[in-house]
Amino acid sequence: MGSRTTIHDVARAAGVSVSTVSKAVNGRYGIADATVQRVLDAVKDLGYESSLVASSMRARRTGVIGVLLADFEPFSAEILKGVGAAMHDTGFDLLAYAGSHHGASDGWERRSLSRLSGTLIDAAIMVTPTVVNAGTEIPVVAVDPHTGRADLPTVESDSFGGALAATRHLIELGHRRIGFLAGRPDLRSAGLRDAGYRRALTDAGIPVDPALIGIGRYELEATRESARVMLGGDSRPTAVFAANDLSAIAVVDVAHQLGLRVPADLSVVGFDDVPEATRRALPLTTIQQPMRRLGAVAADMVVTLLSGGEIDEMNVILPTRLIVRATTAAPPR
Helix, strand or coil: CCCCCCHHHHHHHHCCCHHHHHHHHCCCCCCCHHHHHHHHHHHHHHCCCCCHHHHHHHHCCCCEEEEECCCCCHHHHHHHHHHHHHCCCCCCEEEEECCCCCCCCCCHHHHHHHHHECCCECEEEEECCCCCCCCCCCCEEEECCCCCCCCCCEEEECHHHHHHHHHHHHHHCCCCCEEEEECCCCCHHHHHHHHHHHHHHHHCCCCCCHHHEEECCCCHHHHHHHHHHHHHCCCCCCEEEECCHHHHHHHHHHHHHCCCCCCCCCEEEEEECCHHHHCCCCCCEEEECCHHHHHHHHHHHHHHHHCCCCCCCCEEEECCEEECCCCCCCCCC
């Protein structure tokens, strides 16, 4: 592999000094148009790109917005698509960053921001951060923060209302033994989905049965184990609401392994409406949260802050809606 093209290579190719290349690349005055064009032609021919770090030291701006992720999973991937689409014509570049947790799940945002802010990025969008008090001077917006609303701008979906709608859908179909597969206990949105499930049962006069509640933590193996316990007994539920789509898909798979037919023997509802929800042999009934819209709103917020503007609403909650597909039906007689 050849060495990286440097500013000295461009200077030699254009027959000018290094300082002239710097002035031409950065649009400074005092250089003849023909010389600027010669430098730019050399830059193009050699594929030279000036260092973002060096540029930021000169201009104190990088023109880059960072999206900090705990992991590249379906939810964060959809958020990232929404951010990218919203930033398309803003003139800002996008940097997606998932730093190493070094065995710790909490506080990853602080480590990531300390590495990137001021040198590589001008602002940041944090997706499902564990903490929002990240201690940085650059503009920061949080999407679906663990702790919910904060002093910095946040964007999230109506998790409570979505869970309420999911459980009511199952009740309206005639189900009375409705299981719930919970997400991460430390995530506020997961707690709101638990609360929405319980409220729907209470409103319908159906007792909440602890035996019908499992915790999957949004982890595949934990979800499968909870589903096996829930569906393996004689008093199994006739329907399950899972706190996200990947958990719901795992429930469907476990049900099939146990010889249960979906939805004839067991109805299943998820939450998110990730692309995988429609790619199954049985498309998943789910609560659709506007994931790309979450990313787009966060991007609009951060660009507004960078331009010196004011945000109209600091804590935005976007609506969710029920999408009925093939995994729900009336309970077996």
